[in-house]
Amino acid sequence: MQRQLVGVVTRDQNSKTRRVEVARLYRHPKYGKIVRARTICYAHDENNVSMKGDTVEIVECRPRSRTKRWELVRVVQMGNRAPAVSETVEAAV
16 A cells, blocks of 8 residues: 655755655644644656645655655645646636
């Protein structure tokens, strides 16, 4: 069973690689306080469809490099960015 996570893209500088932060909440074992934590995953984005600020779904895969162990499935929600030229042409047709 492959794990699936939803997170936010925080870096998109490298081609076909995205840095995704997955936020989580857990209860501290001793004090009982709710603690906010994050996990950083490097995901493979074959077509460079995601950009910084996007919410994406990633799935566990075979190791693609020293750090990349995840693969982009889909963009759940676009962040604060203008649509690409191809997206505006499709919307006009």
